[in-house]
Each structure stands twice: as C-alpha cells, then as structure tokens.
Amino acid sequence: MTNKHKQGEAQETWYRDPNEQTEADGSHVDRDPLTSRPRISALVLCLVAGLACLGLAALVWWAAVWTVPGQTYDDMALTNFRGFLDQAPLVKAYLGLFAMPYVTVVICVVLGLAALVVVLVRRRWWLLGQVAVYALVVYGAARILKRFLPRPVLIHSQASTANSAPSGHTILALAVVLALLCVVPRVWRAPVALVGFAFDLSVGCSLVQGGWHRPSDVVMGVLISVGLCLIALAVTRGTGMDVPGTRMSSASIQIVATLMLVAGFLGILYACYVIWQVSPGLEIGARWAAYGVHCSAVILMASLLSLTLGLVLALRQITASPLTRMGLVGRPPAPPQND
Numbered sequence: 001m002t003n004k005h006k007q008g009e010a011q012e013t014w015y016r017d018p019n020e021q022t023e024a025d026g027s028h029v030d031r032d033p034l035t036s037r038p039r040i041s042a043l044v045l046c047l048v049a050g051l052a053c054l055g056l057a058a059l060v061w062w063a064a065v066w067t068v069p070g071q072t073y074d075d076m077a078l079t080n081f082r083g084f085l086d087q088a089p090l091v092k093a094y095l096g097l098f099a100m101p102y103v104t105v106v107i108c109v110v111l112g113l114a115a116l117v118v119v120l121v122r123r124r125w126w127l128l129g130q131v132a133v134y135a136l137v138v139y140g141a142a143r144i145l146k147r148f149l150p151r152p153v154l155i156h157s158q159a160s161t162a163n164s165a166p167s168g169h170t171i172l173a174l175a176v177v178l179a180l181l182c183v184v185p186r187v188w189r190a191p192v193a194l195v196g197f198a199f200d201l202s203v204g205c206s207l208v209q210g211g212w213h214r215p216s217d218v219v220m221g222v223l224i225s226v227g228l229c230l231i232a233l234a235v236t237r238g239t240g241m242d243v244p245g246t247r248m249s250s251a252s253i254q255i256v257a258t259l260m261l262v263a264g265f266l267g268i269l270y271a272c273y274v275i276w277q278v279s280p281g282l283e284i285g286a287r288w289a290a291y292g293v294h295c296s297a298v299i300l301m302a303s304l305l306s307l308t309l310g311l312v313l314a315l316r317q318i319t320a321s322p323l324t325r326m327g328l329v330g331r332p333p334a335p336p337q338n339d
Contacts, residue, residue, distance in 0.1 A: 036238040038319040046234040046315050053227030053308070057220045061149070061165055064216030069282045071155045073275070074214035076282070076290055077297045079158040081208050084294040098206035104169055107199065111176040119183040127240035131179045134232040138175045141224060142168045167213040170221030173203040174305075178229040181309075182316050186242060190256040193313045197260070197305055204301045215297040219304055226308040233312075236319040247321040257314040264307025271300035 037043075064070040085092040098104055112135075119128045151163040177196030181189055204218040241247075274296040281289025 034322040035244050038236055038241065038322045042315070042318045042322065043234045043236065046230045046236075046319065049311060049315065050227045050230030050234065053223045053230065057166070057223035057227065060216055060219050060223065064214065065149075065151055065165065066154075068154050069279060070216070071157065072282045073293055074216050075155065075157045076293045077215050078208060078211060078213075080290050081211075081294060081297075084291070085209060092209070095202060095206040095209050098202050099210045104173060104203050104206075108172050108176045111180055115176065115180040115183050118180070122183070122185070123239070124183065125239045126237045127183055130232045130235065130240055131183060134179065134228060135175065138171055138225060138228055141228065142166060142171045142221075145224075164213050165217045166220035166224055167204070167207055167217040168221070169207055170200070170204055170213070170218045171225050174200050174222055174225040175229070177309075178225060178312055181312060182229070182233070186246070186248075186250050186253070186317070186321065189313055189316060190250070190252040193256060193260065193309045197309050200305055200309075201302050204305070205298065208297065215301060218301055222301075222304050222308055226312060229312055230315060233315055233319050241319070242321045247323060249323070250317060250321075253313060253317050257310045257317075260306045260310025260313070264303045264305070264310060267299055267303025268307065271296045271303060274299070 064074050082092075085095070115131065119131060145166055146163065146168060149163050149165055151161065151165070153161050174196075177192070177200060181192045181196065184192055200222070204222075207213040207218060208215055274292050278289040278292035278296070280286075282293075
C-alpha cells in the first residue's frame with residue numbers, strides 16, 4: 001500500500017462517528033470532550049450570570065421596598081399608569097386583552113406544552129430533566145418569596161400596602177418562554193426570543209395597568225426567572241446539547257442576541273437617567289415627576305427583558321453547540337503530502 005493511500009485512510013478515520021473510541025486498527029482514540037459537555041468556561045459563565053441576576057433581583061427589592069424614593073416611585077407608577085396609557089388608546093386596548101381572566105395562563109400552558117412536545121420529539125433527555133427541575137424551582141421560588149418577603153410601610157401609599165413582590169405572572173410567562181427557547185432547535189431560538197419578548201413585555205405592562213403589580217415586582221420576576229434559567233444551563237450535558245454533526249454558528253442568533261443585548265443595555269442606562277432626573281420629585285411626591293416615572297418604568301421593563309433574553313439566547317447557543325477547531329469533532333484532517 002502506498003503512502004498516499006495510507007494518508008487517505010488516516011484522514012477518513014477522523015470523519016467516523018465521534019462517539020467511536022477506537023480506530024479501524026483497534027488503537028485508542030480520545031473522544032473530544034465537547035461531544036458530551038460544553039466548554040467549562042461556558043458553564044462557569046452561565047453560573048456567574050445566573051447568580052448575578054438573582055443578586056440584582058435582591059438589590060431591586062431592597063431599593064423598591066426599603067427606601068422612601070423606591071416606594072414612592074412604585075406607588076406613583078402603579079396608581080397613575082392607566083391615565084398614562086390614555087394617550088395611547090390602541091396600546092391600552094391591546095394590554096387589556098392580557099388583563100382578561102386566564103388569558104395569560106392559557107398562553108403559558110400552550111407554550112409549556114409546546115416545549116414539552118419539542119424536547120420529547122428531539123429526545124433530549126437531560127434537557128427534559130433540566131427544564132422540569134427549572135419549572136419546579138421557579139414555581140417554588142415565586143410562591144415562597146411572595147408569601148414571606150416583608151414590606152414595611154414607609155410612605156402614605158395610595159396602593160395596597162400588602163406585599164406583591166415578585167410578580168408570579170411575570171415569572172410564569174417568562175419561564176415558559178425560556179424553557180421553549182432552550183429546547184427548540186437552533187434555527188428557532190432567535191424567533192422564540194423575539195416573540196417571547198413581545199409576549200412578556202405585554203404581560204408585565206398589563207399587570208401594572210391592572211393595578212396588580214408594581215414595576216419593581218415585574219423587574220424582580222424577570223431577573224429571578226432568567227437567573228434560575230442560566231443556573232440550569234450551567235449543568236448542561238450531552239443529551240441536552242445539539243447533535244455534534246449539526247453544531248455550527250448561527251447568524252440569526254448572533255444578530256438577534258447582539259441587538260437585544262445592546263438595546264437592552266442602552267435602554268437601562270436611559271431609564272436610570274430618567275429616574276435620576278425625576279428623583280427630586282420622588283422625595284416630595286410631586287405630580288410633575290409622574291410622566292417621567294411612567295416612561296422610565298416602561299423603558300426599564302422593556303430594556304431588562306431585551307437584555308436578559310439576549311443573554312439567555314447567546315448562552316444557550318454556546319452551551320448547546322460548542323465547536324472544536326475548524327468546527328469539526330476531533331482532530332482536523334492532515335493535508336495531503338507529496339511522495
């Protein structure tokens with residue numbers, strides 16, 4: 001057998017099933033670790049980002065509940081939000097759909113069932129376990145926090161003084177969207193993120209419009225859902241990932257995730273600037289500050305959703321589709337050599 005033929009056979013060996021452990025001659029082949037788990041750096045990034053989201057949720061709760069400006073901001077946004085939406089009757093009518101009994105719950109059930117069907121059809125068993133545990137933890141966190149978090153009375157509030165944090169409807173609506181985003185194939189992740197953004201923003205604004213939740217409750221719900229989802233992604237393993245032969249970069253995910261991250265970050269900065277501008281009015285409850293409060297609340301909820309959904313979209317991609325050198329599984333083929 002010539003050297004050229006031997007080289008051709010050696011090159012073909014690296015295109016065998018990545019799960020095979022031996023060469024044709026019986027010699028041992030080290031399986032690429034990225035066939036069974038994502039990169040360690042990706043898992044650590046998911047864990048750190050998830051814990052950061054939970055820490056921010058605690059910070060938002062402290063600022064909104066344990067400070068006078070925070071309680072004033074929430075109270076002002078909650079009690080006058082309907083009047084603010086009178087300037088946009090079509091938007092007000094649209095948000096009114098989500099205020100109808102069980103509409104949000106029915107949509108969430110449909111999305112949850114869709115996620116379950118997709119993960120079963122794709123036979124991603126570890127991912128099924130991740131989503132199931134995530135759903136149980138999210139549900140438990142919402143129930144426990146809403147029941148035991150205190151709410152001291154620091155101002156003469158026009159709204160109810162009972163605890164409303166975090167928003168259970170926001171947690172539920174975002175959790176099913178995140179579950180669906182994590183289980184669908186690569187080509188569907190970006191569309192799910194965009195549709196989920198529109199749905200969750202509608203739910204959050206309708207909760208404030210209906211007087212059921214303060215803006216900080218919605219923000220807390222978003223951060224808790226996303227934080228727990230990212231922690232769940234930190235334990236991604238083989239059957240929770242894309243099949244090695246289908247792993248590749250995704251233009252749609254790169255574009256949509258980048259736009260959502262950038263828009264969300266800039267929007268949060270602008271919302272914080274508006275809040276800083278009206279902060280003198282918060283201390284005395286001035287009416288002139290109300291418009292800035294309402295605008296900043298909507299911008300903050302929308303921007304936070306954009307930022308966090310973009311983050312989950314990007315991190316789901318790098319945990320599901322890690323690439324080796326040249327995008328191949330195993331060592332790249334050697335170039336042909338002349339005799």
